[in-house]
Amino acid sequence: MTFFPPTALTAAQPAVGQRLANESGAVGLCHRSDRMTPRPTPTHAVTGRFADVGVWGSPFDLFATATLSAWASGACGRARLGLFWAYYVCRFRNTPPRLQKGRSMNILGFSRRLPSLAFVGLALLGATIALAEPAATQLYLVGVGPGDADLATLRAIRVMKQADLIFASDGIREKFAEHLQGKEVLVGYWRLFPFYGKDPASLEGDERQEAERIDAKRKEFIARVRKAVDEKKTVAILDHGDPLIYGPWAWCLEEFEDLKPVVVPGVSSFNAANAALRRGVTTSDHTKAVILSSTDWPGMTDTIEKLSVHRSTMVLFTMRAEFQDFIKKLRINYPPETPVAVVKHAGYADKEGVIRGTLGTITDQVSQGSLPFEYLIYVGDFLKHRHKAGK
Ligand SMILES: C[S@@+](CC[C@H](N)C(=O)[O-])C[C@H]1O[C@@H](n2cnc3c(N)ncnc32)[C@H](O)[C@@H]1O
Incomplete structure (x- = not known):
């Protein structure tokens, strides 16, 4: 997934562009057109799985290439593409269009630039949206299996190792001490599910007191998770067995729905x-x-x-x-x-x-x-x- 700005390869190197396209395993999308380009500027780009080698000219070419490349490259591709179009239009603006008889250069220049400017606008909008998309998963609910540590899955161990902040019971922390060394492991948050979704004020007596206590602890936990995620840390909540079979943390998937948490299934008891x-x-x-x-x-x-x-x-x-x-x-x-x-x-x-x-x-x-x-x-x-x- 490499993007080469137009200056990276020149007209003298079309073979290089094609080779890059081939080496990247790209599906080739080659187009050559100079219909709308005032002074053809050869560009060569390999974006995602699509390769574009040639001179980009007509609005249709721009649109097709932009759409396909962005689609193929995901959020990062769209962001890179936005930057590329900004660069492209800057070059385009500095290229004096050829004058045609009876037409002023301004009108000609503007009408020729308009489609490209529109595409740049759209591409930049796409890039902004792409950058606003949430980053890769940062919150995991991990089933670590029952019994001995060797019943944890390879995936559970991998997530444990890559996490910066871990919530676990004392037992789980001890069991996986080898993988949790040097990590921030918080053990004080356990059994926060009772009364979730209920307003403690709607309850009475002992039940209300208990609900208020758990509610305060739960809020503290939620704030810690959100702060860590804001700081771009990876957070893992470790649970016994499979977390979705009578799991005390299942409520988190609703609470942190916006963070798109990932569940790592575990071997159940x-x-x-x-x-x-x-x-x-x-x-x-x-x-x-x-x-x-x-x-x-x-x-x-x-x-x-x-x-x-x-x-x-x-x-x-x-x-x-x-x-x-x-x-x-x-x-x-x-x-x-x-x-x-x-x-x-x-x-x-x-x-x-x-x-x-x-x-x-x-x-x-x-x-x-x-x-x-x-x-x-x-x-x-x-x-x-x-x-x-x-x-
Ligand atoms: C809150 S549930 C959690 C179940 C867990 N999510 C799972 O998939 O195994 C706890 C109950 O699971 C059962 N349990 C958990 N671990 C067990 C084990 N190693 N052997 C037998 N039963 C177990 C017990 O009935 C226990 O009261």
Whole structure:
């Protein structure tokens, strides 16, 4: 994507222009016309994927070349093109047009310049718009995977390394210390999603107090992100698992919509737990669907009871809710002999664990106190499915 101003190559070097076009892998757009040029000025330019080699003359030539080149070169190309046209018209202005019989030089000069001036105006406008376009992405929401650090993707690591400012939990900071060395890592901002989009003044009592506290912290966080982005820093928010599966940072995508944030998908604890179970979650004798759900928060209409009527596989993200309560709700529609598995610390080589039972037995096998924050409940016939009948 190189632009050569007209002075860079002269009329004596058309072959050079063509070679550059070829070397740049350009789609050749060659035009030669001197219909409108008072004194033909050979120009050679290679812009983006398009090469223009020859004398640019008629308004149509200018327009076609400008449009195609700018289109091919993106925002930077449009900006360069704006500068080029400014340069071109300056040269054009200094070239005295040949006088034709019976016409004053002024009128002739002006009428000849008018189309080019119009194009220059348009090109400069395009360049201004191009420069006003937001720069490359500066805000990332990154899923770093569950469990051990080697479950993070290469993309997550790359973004981590290139970021200037990072928001993370203590656990994530420790886990990726090697990649975060020397970076500004802020750990004080976590769980800022509750009450997002709600005016704390519309709430009462303890709830209002809590909403005000979180609102103040959230505003602080938002201001820090925006300041960093204004300073042209790359900001990365790191989240466990996949950030869009019960992710506490998903609200940021709405808050910073204008910054066009990029999401780096992560391996979810759901994926790691499937691996721990060594079963195809979508394969069983009579069902093929998997429902990811959680506890029945107030206001949610898709309750566990309603979701379980088809006895599809269900995976519950527990988030500190009562284990017994989940099982009680599951027992409403699944028969007591339905297999259940509890997967703890999925993705950690040294502490991953699976407890298997049935809906009828599991509460005797598992006590709430023995469960960490990181555990998932699986229920469904896929847990006992065998491809070979009778085994
Ligand atoms: C706020 S959600 C975050 C889920 C995350 N976005 C993901 O994709 O794994 C937290 C819940 O995910 C589950 N979880 C997270 N990490 C886990 C792990 N390593 N093993 C088992 N469950 C996990 C637990 O149910 C936990 O309460």
